[in-house]
Amino acid sequence: MTPAARISAAIEVLDDIIQRRRPASDALKDWGLSRRFAGSKDRAAIATLVYDALRRRSSSAFAMGEETSRAMVLGMLAGLRELRMEEIAELCSGENHAPAPLTREEATRLITFDLDDAPGWVRADVPEWLWPAFSASFGEQAVSEGAALADRAPIDIRVNRLKSNQAKVLAELAHLGAEAGAWSPDAIRFLPGADGRGPSLQSEPSFFEGAFEIQDEGSQLVSLLAGAKHGETVVDLCAGAGGKTLALAAQMQNQGRLFATDLDSRRLAPLHERLARSGASIVQIRVPRSRGHESLSEVIGEADLVLVDAPCTGSGTWRRNPDAKWRVRPGALAERIKDQAEVLARAARLVKPGGRIAYVTCSVLPDENDGAVSGFLQRHPGFTLVPSQEILSSREGDFALLARFSTALGLQLSPQRTGTDGFYLACVRREA
Structure with missing residues (x-):
């Protein structure tokens, strides 16, 4: 043609x-x-x-x-x-x-x-009805943030510490233009070509060997900042295809208990093959028998960490899914907010005293982020907010610069701020 x-x-x-x-x-x-x-x-x-x-x-x-x-x-x-x-x-x-x-x-x-x-929403290429919320999130930077979310996205991979390291994979993929990530110690980035597409990474020998997984650096960061430690009991409550599950297993050095589940059992299907390739042996996949069934009854009140990668509008991934922002509707946003409250309530039952919930979305909308966390804290007085400074200072690496992107209750990453997709993270701790 x-x-x-x-x-x-x-x-x-x-x-x-x-x-x-x-x-x-x-x-x-x-x-x-x-x-x-x-x-x-x-x-x-x-x-x-x-x-x-x-x-x-x-x-x-x-x-x-x-x-x-x-x-x-x-x-x-x-x-x-x-x-x-x-x-x-x-x-x-x-x-x-x-x-x-x-x-x-x-x-x-x-x-x-x-x-x-x-008007601003036009220059930002953001749906008009979402512009007030988008502006509330980014203020004077809303137009430039919207423009960044309308750009083409790079391709990021996460080096699997269980099988390799960043320096080795950088060398193995140098012929594809590999660059070290800006934030995550495990991230490697590939810029899109003139046609907007990246290299065929899944045909590389190191991929088949389990040396890396394709994962946006923002997703890697929030997984890392969640703070999973070896020997802990950790739950990935909305695991989906398991990208964050695999990252958690590597951070835990394959020691401890890591449960992966999802209300939509079909989303878990790819995780089995990915686990086999990764070498992560501590993961237990739990498939719920029905929507109302708790697949983790033996973990209730025992988890050190529950990662809630909550269902959301996906507004933070618009540069990868540009058609999604034009299909989202107010009713869908309201439904996601309801889903977020429900999954946080499930997480609250699982975490032990002194344990924590890491709440994550791939959204830049305040109602899904600070709003969801604020509502949770009001409904669950036994939990308190973990300050962003504590999150950033207690993890491996130097992430102090990320404090610039703190919201009232958490951290907001974005293409313009961090060069990543638009991820949000907030942590709460169970006091009693």
């Missing part, structure tokens, strides 16, 4: 996403299945066009004067990829499956591409 034909295909896929309100991955898969002539490179290029257009959906629509799939793609080519109007016009010839030629209005808007009078 020609570059122009790929642009037409991207517009077609975006039409499907918008009209049917479906995930981009589903629309791209269906398009590929019905267009067998498109090769793997074509499908990858079209996917990048689609995701880039979704990153800048609001700003492109404002600059182009209409919210259509065509306007989103044209605006993205000018605003994100910085193509000149003449270059875009060459791609829009109307010939050989290329998009229709530019109108005079489109050409004029592509030349000016003016966002000066746009």
Whole structure:
């Protein structure tokens, strides 16, 4: 396919996403299945066009004067990829499956591409209804934080201490442009290429040997700052596919008891294979028989640490899932807040006196973060907040600089602040 034909295909896929309100991955898969002539490179290029257009959906629509799939793609080519109007016009010839030629209005808007009078939520590419909460989280930096969440994300991996170390894996993956992470002592980063994609890490020998797992550095940081120690009894209450479970096992030096469970048992399926590759032998996977069933009854009141990677809107991962921010709705946010209260209540039953709960989200919205922790403390007077300074000073490494990103009750990471996804962490301790 020609570059122009790929642009037409991207517009077609975006039409499907918008009209049917479906995930981009589903629309791209269906398009590929019905267009067998498109090769793997074509499908990858079209996917990048689609995701880039979704990153800048609001700003492109404002600059182009209409919210259509065509306007989103044209605006993205000018605003994100910085193509000149003449270059875009060459791609829009109307010939050989290329998009229709530019109108005079489109050409004029592509030349000016003016966002000066746009409201904050447009310049930040954040849904309008979420802008008050987003602004409350970041204040004067809200527009630049939103823009950072609209950029392409790097690929991070976590070196598995049970089998290797950062220096060794850096050397093994040097041919892929590996760089040491900025914060986590186990993090290695790969910047996306011109096509927005990273290297094929899961085909590397060191991956099959269990030397590393793909995990954002922010996720690594909150796992590390949760403070799991060897010999402890630790619970990963919302383990999902187990990325943080594996990180905890390595931090515990494979000593102690580590339980992994999730209310959605289907999410736990990949963890079995990942555990075998990692060499972590202390993990016990507990699958609940039903939603109301407690799969950890023998741990009630015994856990030193319960990690709650709470269900949330995922607003902190928008740079990896740009379509997700346009699909989230107020009702979904309210439901997630309810879920967070329920899972924190479960954690409270498991932790022992003197033990702690590490509450984590991949969200940047205050209601899901400080708001959830504040509500928990009001409902559970036997728990007290662990100050951020204590969290940062009692863990391995020097994380004092992260204190700049403290909220009233926890820590807020973000692409602009820490170069990571938008993770939140707060810890509470059971006093009695």
